[in-house]
Amino acid sequence: MKTQTVGTLEAKTRFSELLRKVEQGWTFRITRHGRPVAELTPVQSKVNRPRPGFAKGCFVYVADDFDAPLPDFQDYMS
Numbered sequence: 001m002k003t004q005t006v007g008t009l010e011a012k013t014r015f016s017e018l019l020r021k022v023e024q025g026w027t028f029r030i031t032r033h034g035r036p037v038a039e040l041t042p043v044q045s046k047v048n049r050p051r052p053g054f055a056k057g058c059f060v061y062v063a064d065d066f067d068a069p070l071p072d073f074q075d076y077m078s
Helices: 008-013 015-023 071-076
Strands: 003-007 027-032 035-040
Touching: 003 008, 008 015, 008 027, 015 027, 015 035
Parallel strands: 003 027
Antiparallel strands: 027 035
8 A cells, every 4th residue: 555645734625635645545634834634545445245145055954953052061051
């Protein structure tokens, strides 16, 4: 990711151009009197989140007694 430092006046006058570069992956650190006050960065996409049902078809067999109590715990079951 490319990072560039710009002053507040430059950021104000070139805002549209900076936004175009942000869409391309750039990050801008905006300074006031030489001190960083803000960063202009691309928004992180939510595309990486798994969708419901993404594992459909991964399990081909589930035993009929999958949720049956285990023999070792029979004493604890009432």
